[in-house]
Amino acid sequence: MFGLPFDTFFLVIATPVLIILVLLFWALRW
Amino acid sequence: MDFNIEMAAIVAVYFLGLLAVGAWASKRVKTSEDYFLAGRNLGFWVFTILIVASICSGMTILGTSGLGYVTGWPTIWEQVFVPLSAAVCILLFGTKLHAIGSQRGYLTVQDYFSDRFYSKNGIRGLSAITGILVSLIYMVGQFVAISMVLSWLFGISYHSALLISALIVSAYVIMGGLYAVAWSNLIQGLLLIAGVLIVAPMVISSAGGLSYINEVLAGIDPNFVQPWFPSWYPGEAGPYAGYAFATPLFLVSFFFLLSFGLASAPHVINNVFAAREVRYFKWAPLAAFSIYVVIMYLIKITGFAGRVLTTEGEIVLPSGVSNPSDYVFILGAEHAFPSIISVFIGVIILAAVMSTTDRLMLTIGTYFGWDVYKRFLRPDAPDRMVTLVSRMTVAAAAALTLLLAWKNPPALLAWLIWMGIGLMLACYVAPLLAGLYWRRATREGAIFSMVLGLLAAGFAGYWHQFVQPLPVHFSLFGFVLSIVAIVVVSLATSKPSEKVLDETMTGFYIRKRR
Numbered sequence: 001m002f003g004l005p006f007d008t009f010f011l012v013i014a015t016p017v018l019i020i021l022v023l024l025f026w027a028l029r030w
Numbered sequence: 031m032d033f034n035i036e037m038a039a040i041v042a043v044y045f046l047g048l049l050a051v052g053a054w055a056s057k058r059v060k061t062s063e064d065y066f067l068a069g070r071n072l073g074f075w076v077f078t079i080l081i082v083a084s085i086c087s088g089m090t091i092l093g094t095s096g097l098g099y100v101t102g103w104p105t106i107w108e109q110v111f112v113p114l115s116a117a118v119c120i121l122l123f124g125t126k127l128h129a130i131g132s133q134r135g136y137l138t139v140q141d142y143f144s145d146r147f148y149s150k151n152g153i154r155g156l157s158a159i160t161g162i163l164v165s166l167i168y169m170v171g172q173f174v175a176i177s178m179v180l181s182w183l184f185g186i187s188y189h190s191a192l193l194i195s196a197l198i199v200s201a202y203v204i205m206g207g208l209y210a211v212a213w214s215n216l217i218q219g220l221l222l223i224a225g226v227l228i229v230a231p232m233v234i235s236s237a238g239g240l241s242y243i244n245e246v247l248a249g250i251d252p253n254f255v256q257p258w259f260p261s262w263y264p265g266e267a268g269p270y271a272g273y274a275f276a277t278p279l280f281l282v283s284f285f286f287l288l289s290f291g292l293a294s295a296p297h298v299i300n301n302v303f304a305a306r307e308v309r310y311f312k313w314a315p316l317a318a319f320s321i322y323v324v325i326m327y328l329i330k331i332t333g334f335a336g337r338v339l340t341t342e343g344e345i346v347l348p349s350g351v352s353n354p355s356d357y358v359f360i361l362g363a364e365h366a367f368p369s370i371i372s373v374f375i376g377v378i379i380l381a382a383v384m385s386t387t388d389r390l391m392l393t394i395g396t397y398f399g400w401d402v403y404k405r406f407l408r409p410d411a412p413d414r415m416v417t418l419v420s421r422m423t424v425a426a427a428a429a430l431t432l433l434l435a436w437k438n439p440p441a442l443l444a445w446l447i448w449m450g451i452g453l454m455l456a457c458y459v460a461p462l463l464a465g466l467y468w469r470r471a472t473r474e475g476a477i478f479s480m481v482l483g484l485l486a487a488g489f490a491g492y493w494h495q496f497v498q499p500l501p502v503h504f505s506l507f508g509f510v511l512s513i514v515a516i517v518v519v520s521l522a523t524s525k526p527s528e529k530v531l532d533e534t535m536t537g538f539y540i541r542k543r544r
Contacts, residue, residue, distance in 0.1 A: 002240045002241045002244060003240065003241040003242065003243070003244030003245045003248070004103070004244050004255050005255060005256065007256075007257060008103055008255055011257045012103065012106050015107075015110050016110055016113075016319075016323045016327075019110070019114060019117070019319060019323075020316065020319065020320055023117055023121070023315045023320075024316055026312075026315060026316070027312050027315075027316055030309075030312040030541075
């Protein structure tokens with residue numbers, strides 16, 4: 001993906017997305 | 031670059047704008063609360079951008095792209111951990127601190143510590159003095175970065191650059207306090223966001239696009255496209271050079287250092303008292319993180335693009351400077367844009383550095399005026415006097431750091447900055463978390479935690495720099511010790527009174543819903 005091995009691509013996208021989901025959960029549960 | 035009149039004009043307009051903000055803000059400063067906390071009256075976006083811009087220092091653009099240039103993808107985690115610190119600060123520390131602070135009238139985090147740990151002077155003095163020292167160290171680094179950019183862009187001497195920038199920043203901080211800092215940070219933050227959104231994609235595409243960049247990176251070192259380096263240098267035999275420090279073990283220490291250490295930094299955490307309403311803490315963590323992470327990724331990938339451009343001979347890093355890779359963002363931008371545009375890039379970088387420097391100055395002024403002068407030196411001082419002393423401290427701090435930065439000490443500079451954040455992690459995080467969320471944490475526990483954390487981080491930092499490199503960031507030792515200290519010493523001493531714990535909203539919750 002974009003010249004990156006799958007592991008790298010997955011991790012560098014999945015980590016911030018996961019954090020965003022947690023923060024979204026915080027906001028919605030407020 | 032050579033000096034030209036258009037550039038000077040653009041930068042002059044920018045500086046005048048900042049001074050105008052300072053002058054406008056000075057009219058709103060009536061009390062010390064106005065000066066320190068903008069009258070607890072910051073709106074959602076001013077508050078959110080203030081947190082981000084305080085964290086986002088000169089390191090952000092120059093250092094992030096420079097690190098990307100040197101190390102490739104394995105250090106991308108820094109660009110997750112640093113934005114995460116904004117969310118940690120707002121959500122984990124800020125939500126509760128703001129609630130207690132507005133109820134009990136806190137002006138600094140020392141007010142919280144001294145209340146929660148029922149210690150009138152001990153904790154306050156310790157935390158304030160450490161905070162001032164750490165901020166001074168950090169400020170020297172910021173000044174050097176500002177001057178680097180200014181002297182590079184305008185071909186003026188390092189020393190005149192240093193003087194100009196210090197005068198401008200101290201002028202608006204002295205005039206307008208947090209009002210000036212917050213509003214100028216909003217301008218600086220928006221400039222930075224817009225600038226990176228325009229510049230980064232252009233540089234990346236001029237280097238051949240992301241896929242091509244990654245191909246070239248993999249050709250230089252196959253580990254450049256891996257999520258981390260397999261082993262660290264030195265010690266283990268192997269082809270890895272000094273840049274291969276980002277091993278999984280190191281990244282763990284990096285996570286705590288950046289996400290928690292920065293979140294507890296004096297110039298960051300005190301902002302939470304300035305938000306106008308508690309409901310800001312609902313969406314601010316998400317807003318701060320999402321904006322910041324996108325900007326950081328773009329800057330990092332620009333560093334990768336710069337590596338490709340250098341490899342292909344399109345740009346040449348400067349020689350005769352101590353950290354040539356830190357110029358890669360500027361050079362990449364100059365490559366992708368005609369020269370007049372690149373002055374805006376200088377302004378963007380200046381915005382990033384100045385937005386941290388101004389907040390650091392104000393923090394030193396606040397800590398000295400409120401926590402040292404008002405509490406220890408002259409408890410009966412009138413409010414007007416406290417503000418005056420804080421303003422004078424800002425000037426003194428500017429002069430002192432100017433002096434320290436004057437000799438341009440680049441060799442130890444990076445170490446000093448890491449030392450600064452490392453000490454924050456080892457000193458503040460355990461007492462803050464335990465204080466807010468653990469009813470058993472005691473005064474003795476907090477004092478031991480701070481002192482031992484500081485000593486251990488200082489010792490490990492010295493060891494790492496001067497004796498033998500460590501495989502994790504040196505602050506981790508101090509951090510672990512500060513946790514052990516607060517747990518063990520708290521359990522060994524008698525429990526705090528229920529009254530104190532209830533008044534300071536201590537307990538295993540972030541916020542009580544009505």
